[in-house]
Amino acid sequence: MRTLNKILTTAAATMALGGAVLATASPASAASRNGVCETGEFCYYFNSNNQGSLSDFAGSVADYGTKQPSCFDFKGAGAGKGKCIKNSAASVWNRSGKTVRVYFNSNYGGTYQDFKPGARGNLTPSLKNQNASHQFGPSTSARVNMSYALYKTGGGHISCGFDGYTSTRGRHEGIDIARGIGSDVHALVSGQLIYVARGHNGGSGLSTIAIYNASLNKTIIYLHSAPRSSLRVGQQISRGQIIADEAWHGVSSSGAAHTHVEMRPGRQQLAAKSVGDPTLSNPNPNSFWVSQGYNVR
Incomplete structure (x- = not known):
């Protein structure tokens, strides 16, 4: 017994x-999106000074969504609970062990603000209620603005972003960057030149340069600029190589001169239709450009 x-x-x-x-x-193993800001997480707050409902994350998110029930929302008690977090956060607390970067655009693009491990704070005026993505441990290597890299000099600016039409019918399939007629246009990604149409100034003279990068399986297409006379289909183009001069080929007026830069999946000779087309054919390119070392600005 x-x-x-x-x-x-x-x-x-x-x-x-x-x-x-x-x-x-x-x-x-308890860390989950439960409305509690736990160790290892990055948290958004609906109000400034870490007030109101919060939304907690254990990793990067490129697109929060904008509609219930599929969007990332505020889960904690307080003002804002249940609202989608995109363009709705005012402050943050970074309880992770990595720097977290908050971006103005989805897919890690546009203006950003960094929060070091342990940092609490309000979003800057340019990001308050304008948060669209965040990234844990962003690259520490310096990225270059696309508007600078395209011309290799200052003065360029993005005149229309991806899907950025405001007064034109359709969906914009690329990014328009402008500096001035005659500015050197440089290739942003290396690859093989698979198509060139030289065009001419004016609305009916669209020009096209298509450069395919096989390792990335992406084609970068440049519209509206004047291709350099040395370009030949089949030649290899280096990153940073001058390929054109800014012009208004396929544009109705010289005052609207710009270079349209478009990333297309796979091997493509032509740009996707933008004007008058209600459906996007290309994915949002911002994360691709970030991966290539560029800021989308």
Whole structure:
């Protein structure tokens, strides 16, 4: 009998110990989007100064969505609970061990603000209620603005972003960048020249340069600029090589001169239709440009 009691006592102790082990192990796997800002997470708050409902994350998110029930929303108690977080956050708390970068655009593009591990703070005026994505551990290598890299000099600017039409019917399939007629236009990505149409100034003279990068399986298409006379289909183009001069080929007036830059998946000779087409054919390119070392600005 004493032997049986000893066995039962030992078993009970083992179960108790096992229960204690399980109890201490469970918090380690508890981190989830539960409306509590826990260790290892990055959290948005609906109001300034870390007030209102919060939304907690354990990793990067490129697109928050904009409609329930599929969007990322505020989950904690307080003002804003249940609202989609895109363009709705005012402050943050970074409880992760990495720097977290908040972006103005989806897919890690546009103006950004960094928060070091442990930092709490309000979003800057340019990002308050304008947050569209965030990234854990962003690259520390310096990125170059696309508007600078395209011309290799200052003065360029994005005149129309991806899907950025405001007064034109259709969906804009690329990014328009302008500096001035005659400015050197440089290739942003290396690859093989697979198509060139030289065009001419005016609305009916569209020019096209298509450069395919096989390792990325992407084609970069440049419209409206005047291709250099040395370009020949089949030649290899280096990143940064001058390929054209800014012009208004396929544009109705010289005052609207710009270079349209379009990223297309796969091998493509022509740009996707933008004007008058209600459906996007290309994915949002911002994350691609970031991966190539550029800021989309």
